[in-house]
Amino acid sequence: MMRTFKRNTVIGLVLLLSAMWPAAIPGAETDDAAAAIDPQWTEQNRQVLSLIKENKVDEALSAARKMMSYLRRNSLLKGQEAATTFNNMGMIYLSKGQFDMAHQHLSKALQLRTELFGPESIEVATVWLNLSQLYKLQAEHIFKRYQKSPQETGEQP
Numbered sequence: 001m002m003r004t005f006k007r008n009t010v011i012g013l014v015l016l017l018s019a020m021w022p023a024a025i026p027g028a029e030t031d032d033a034a035a036a037i038d039p040q041w042t043e044q045n046r047q048v049l050s051l052i053k054e055n056k057v058d059e060a061l062s063a064a065r066k067m068m069s070y071l072r073r074n075s076l077l078k079g080q081e082a083a084t085t086f087n088n089m090g091m092i093y094l095s096k097g098q099f100d101m102a103h104q105h106l107s108k109a110l111q112l113r114t115e116l117f118g119p120e121s122i123e124v125a126t127v128w129l130n131l132s133q134l135y136k137l138q139a140e141h142i143f144k145r146y147q148k149s150p151q152e153t154g155e156q157p
Contacts, residue, residue: 087106094133094137110124
């Protein structure tokens with residue numbers, strides 16, 4: 001029950017922040033900025049977000065890995081598409097409870113977005129928010145593992 005709640009919280013955060021992302025790109029209100037984003041990646045990203053929304057995280061992860069291969073083949077691993085893909089993959093791994101993989105991907109997203117937009121941008125703030133969610137859930141997981149149950153302490157539940 002608690003894991004489902006946390007997964008839904010993480011998924012909700014991904015969708016909320018992804019919905020904000022295009023509006024946060026400097027100059028995104030112009031057609032030129034929209035043209036700067038790879039159209040095939042844009043469609044694939046919509047599919048990933050749709051899968052996340054449907055709580056199909058394994059399928060979303062598979063699709064995101066294919067997106068990463070696409071970005072690699074098209075030399076787009078330094079752009080905003082890669083930064084967003086790394087961010088989304090980090091959040092997918094977080095929803096699966098795979099903290100190390102989540103950290104790896106979110107750290108790469110942070111690095112790329114800082115290089116692309118600067119340390120004080122909303123894009124970077126989004127990744128910091130996601131990293132804070134990771135650290136919070138990871139700490140809760142550790143605390144829970146070391147918390148003694150009422151049976152172990154001899155207390156009544």
